[in-house]
Amino acid sequence: MSHAPAHSARTRVRRLPERAHYEADTVAAIIDAAMLCTVAFQIDGIVHAIPTIHWREGEHLYLHGAKGSRMLKALSAGEACVTIALADGLxxxxxxMHHSMNYRSVVLYGRFEPVTDPGCKLASLRAFIDGLYPGRWDTLRPISDKELNATTVLRIALDEASAKVRDWGVKDDEEDLDWPVWAGVIPLRTVQGEPVMEADSVGREPPPTRLG
Amino acid sequence: MSHAPAHSARTRVRRLPERAHYEADTVAAIIDAAMLCTVAFQIDGIVHAIPTIHWREGEHLYLHGAKGSRMLKALSAGEACVTIALADGLxxxxxxMHHSMNYRSVVLYGRFEPVTDPGCKLASLRAFIDGLYPGRWDTLRPISDKELNATTVLRIALDEASAKVRDWGVKDDEEDLDWPVWAGVIPLRTVQGEPVMEADSVGREPPPTRLG
Structure with missing residues (x-):
């Protein structure tokens, strides 16, 4: 991907614009680095914001859920705002006043569309699983038509998105530089712990994951 | 805290209610464990959702920002929905179909109110810094009246909140238990990396942080 998403009035970063990015590659990399997004929408004028797992294929972000989900129904009926945020450092x-965080975030506006074609839906769910755990889909008990039918998949184009990144050190006032206190950045990162195998698992080795 | 937040139609968890929690202590612990929340609100009918850092004091969640912030202005004018989500395991x-995540999340509804009294605002900002870095406030260059005046602090009561937690193992269909693939949980956690001191920092040691 090399095009820049449309830079609309909604996606223009107003606060701290020096942290703003609009390149599609930057937006995609942040989406891929996160496990969870928050999807905000309204029902009868009330704003709801719900965390959920997401994945990306090309220039769309995907969600899935149970067919009866209130959130997925509302997303099919109106505009949404999807937010992703990763805390990278203190x-x-x-x-x-100058304490801050290093972070990467994305805010995405638009309207979700359902992926209704069964073949497309199947391919998307496969991309979701294999995106997290390369090669895992083919090792699983095959999905049934009933399961596929009970699952709703929605996608939203990354057309109207902006990213915000802070990834630098301390910006203190010049006259404070010799104040006798520790100043610096404490990095934060998400790591995987030791896998906990189910007692009755027949498989011997946990799969590799996207997180490493 | 021991009371349960009001259990309203908005906070009743509809999807997977076996994961729902309404106890104030559970909600507070999840808020405290997270660095970032997402605040959703509307301006002229458009839903916005913005990630920001938060802290908690007693039965309120607090935000802060620059006085001119569009988000903070909008939050003073209408209802909001605050979301927190922590990914705990794959x-x-x-x-x-039965792949899932372990997670802790909170969804909170209500209306923010500004903390306008300068003494209360100062005490809140101190609680914010010392909550992250115990004892740090007194070691810093003192905050000026100009800085205090340029900062908006808002708070929202935790009255209308619900938590959702999944913290268990794999729930496969009975007939799949001998399928020859690895099944289990891969824990995720956030860790601190090696602190990176500013080249001109006079302090010798990084402070302890809430994260450990």
């Missing part, structure tokens, strides 16, 4: 300055 | 089943 920024400790010499003054309270 | 759940790998024998069928695609």
């Amino acid at each position: 920024v400790l300055a010499r003054s309270a | 759940v790998l089943a024998r069928s695609a």
Whole structure:
């Protein structure tokens, strides 16, 4: 992907614009690095925001869920705003005011569309599983028509998206630089712990995951 | 805290209610474990959802930001929905359908109110810094009246909140239990990396943080 998403009034970053990015590659990389997004929408004028797992294929972000889900029904009926945020570091300055965080975030506006064709839906779910666990789909008990039918898959184009990134050190006021307190960045990252195998698992080895 | 938040039509968990929790202590613990929340609100009928750092004092969740912030202005004018989500584990089943995640999440509805009294605002910002870095406030260059005045602090009561937690193993269909593939949970957690001191930092040691 090399095109830039449309830069609309909604996606223009107003607060701290020096942290704004609109390139499609930056947006896609942040979406791929996160496991969870928050989907905001309204029902009868009330705003709801629900965390859910997502995946990306090309220039769309995908969600899935049970067919009867209230959220998925509402998303088929109106506009949504999808947010992703990753905390990358604690920024400790010499003054309270300049304490900050390093982070990567994406805010995406638009309308979800259902993936209704069974073949497309199947391919998407396969991309979801294999995206997290390369090669796993073919090792699983095959999905049934009933399961496929009970699952709703929705997607939203990455057309109207912006990213915000802070990935630098401390920005203190010049006159505070010799204040006698520790200043710097404490990095944060998500790691995998030791896999916990089900007692009755027949497989011997956990699969590799996207997270490494 | 021991009371349960009001259990309203908005906070009743409809999807997978066996994962729902309404106890105030559970909600508070999830809020405290997260660095970032997502705040959803509407401006002229358009839903926005913005990630931001938060903290908790007693039965309120707090946000802060620059005085001119469009988000903070909108939050003073209408209802909001605050979401927190922590990814705790990847759940790998024998069928695609039963793959899942372990997670803790909170969804909170209500209306933010500004903390306008300068003394209360100061106490809140101190609680924010010292909550992340115990004892740090007193070691910093003191906050100026100008900085305090340029900062907006808002809070929202935890009255209308629900939590959702999945923290168990794989739930496969009985007839799939001998399917020859690895099944289990891969835990996820956030860890701190090696602190990166500013080249000109006078302090010698990074402070302890809430994350450990």
